[in-house]
Amino acid sequence: xxxxxxxxxxxxxxxxxxxxxxxxxxxxxxxxxxxxxxxxxxxxxxxxxxxxxxxxxxxxxxxxxxxxxxxxxxxxxxxxxxxxxx
Numbered sequence: 001x002x003x004x005x006x007x008x009x010x011x012x013x014x015x016x017x018x019x020x021x022x023x024x025x026x027x028x029x030x031x032x033x034x035x036x037x038x039x040x041x042x043x044x045x046x047x048x049x050x051x052x053x054x055x056x057x058x059x060x061x062x063x064x065x066x067x068x069x070x071x072x073x074x075x076x077x078x079x080x081x082x083x084x085x086x
Contacts, residue, residue: 021027047055
């Protein structure tokens with residue numbers, strides 16, 4: 001019987017927490033939040049497939065350019081530091 005006490009205690013604590021949340025209206029607020037979110041998402045205009053592809057291309061090119069710039073600057077600074085240190 002003593003092996004079941006942690007499980008029973010956990011069930012009692014969960015039940016008490018659920019009851020407190022229910023009485024304070026937490027589930028009603030969560031439901032209202034969900035419904036409001038769904039209403040706002042219905043108002044959104046989603047991009048077309050062509051717009052999405054164009055935006056993705058812009059992001060990929062921008063990340064590539066920024067990455068290349070970072071590599072070049074890192075190589076130059078590394079070379080300068082090596083010259084100064086040695």
